[in-house]
Amino acid sequence: MSSKQQHDIPDGLNEEYYQISADILGSFNKYRPPLNIFRFKEDVARIMPYYKVGGRLTNEQVEELQTLTKDGVIFVSREDHPVYVKHISYQLDLVLVDKNLKEKETADIFTQALTRKLKEFFDQPVPMVFEKLWVDLMVLTEYLYADIRRARALVRRMHKEHSLENHSLNSGFLGLALFGKIKEKTFKEGVRRKTFDRLAAGLFLHDLGMAKVPAFIRSKDKPLTGDERSKVNNHTKVGYEMLGKLNLRYPEVEQCVTDHHERLNGSGYPMKTTEIEFPGRLCAVADSFCAMISDRPHSPGLPYLKAAADLAADPRYDKDINKALQSLLMLDMKFKA
Ligand SMILES: [Fe+2]
Ligand SMILES: [Fe+2]
Numbered sequence: 053m054s055s056k057q058q059h060d061i062p063d064g065l066n067e068e069y070y071q072i073s074a075d076i077l078g079s080f081n082k083y084r085p086p087l088n089i090f091r092f093k094e095d096v097a098r099i100m101p102y103y104k105v106g107g108r109l110t111n112e113q114v115e116e117l118q119t120l121t122k123d124g125v126i127f128v129s130r131e132d133h134p135v136y137v138k139h140i141s142y143q144l145d146l147v148l149v150d151k152n153l154k155e156k157e158t159a160d161i162f163t164q165a166l167t168r169k170l171k172e173f174f175d176q177p178v179p180m181v182f183e184k185l186w187v188d189l190m191v192l193t194e195y196l197y198a199d200i201r202r203a204r205a206l207v208r209r210m211h212k213e214h215s216l217e218n219h220s221l222n223s224g225f226l227g228l229a230l231f232g233k234i235k236e237k238t239f240k241e242g243v244r245r246k247t248f249d250r251l252a253a254g255l256f257l258h259d260l261g262m263a264k265v266p267a268f269i270r271s272k273d274k275p276l277t278g279d280e281r282s283k284v285n286n287h288t289k290v291g292y293e294m295l296g297k298l299n300l301r302y303p304e305v306e307q308c309v310t311d312h313h314e315r316l317n318g319s320g321y322p323m324k325t326t327e328i329e330f331p332g333r334l335c336a337v338a339d340s341f342c343a344m345i346s347d348r349p350h351s352p353g354l355p356y357l358k359a360a361a362d363l364a365a366d367p368r369y370d371k372d373i374n375k376a377l378q379s380l381l382m383l384d385m386k387f388k389a
Pocket of ligand 1: 313
């Protein structure tokens with residue numbers, strides 16, 4: 053029996069409040085929690101304010117609060133969702149212990165945490181910064197590996213505005229959701245956690261070589277000069293070299309990084325190869341789709357279904373992966389409009 057039932061907390065309460073766990077409470081500043089705290093009072097069967105932001109709890113209250121939290125009667129308001137999301141995004145493993153978050157709230161937290169970690173890594177692409185990104189990435193893969201359908205809620209959180217970190221996050225979210233769609237029936241028995249982790253890393257990091265391309269070239273909205281173009285086109289090779297320093301020489305990661313611009317008819321770059329392994333073909337669809345839907349300074353992104361239809365009509369991309377993309381989007385009312 054859950055503590056909620058023990059205390060006979062009315063239904064509907066969880067629409068307005070999160071019940072918080074001892075782990076989450078322990079992650080707050082003990083005396084000055086970052087958001088308002090409420091207590092369910094059984095005798096009046098109502099939620100009452102317990103602590104207001106800006107105040108300070110006494111030692112006795114700190115102790116009492118711990119006990120009440122264990123009893124399952126301490127709540128925070130869903131109105132404080134932005135504060136709560138931000139707080140958890142800095143200690144992402146809390147996502148896995150918090151049973152009170154809704155799927156879309158969890159998706160918000162992953163979006164914030166991973167976009168920030170990706171940006172930090174692209175700003176400073178060294179192993180020390182990468183380690184922190186990796187830790188959060190492994191929280192995500194643990195969350196998704198338990199139920200790959202959860203990736204669909206992440207796709208709804210993809211960024212519209214273009215930047216290297218936004219694009220990388222989008223490609224990671226979408227690529228994993230596509231992978232889940234393709235493996236729908238065999239995911240549980242057929243996919244090893246290690247393979248999944250490495251594929252995820254490859255999808256999120258496919259453009260890591262772009263971190264070495266000067267930002268003014270990356271964000272330039274006029275045509276690139278020949279020299280600038282060759283710097284950009286070199287990003288798959290540069291990325292491959294960076295993988296060595298990050299100890300990420302795994303086939304799934306390498307194939308995403310080196311092959312996401314290769315095309316099935318040999319018209320891609322840099323190798324112009326027609327033999328592209330699955331991670332490279334998956335990453336090509338995820339990467340191209342995410343480029344097509346994102347807003348640039350002078351061109352708004354395409355609607356999702358239009359972008360997916362354009363890709364499906366393009367024989368340079370894997371047919372089955374394109375099909376999975378279309379059915380993934382069709383499942384979701386949000387993208388039908
Ligand atoms: Fe790329
Ligand atoms: Fe890309």
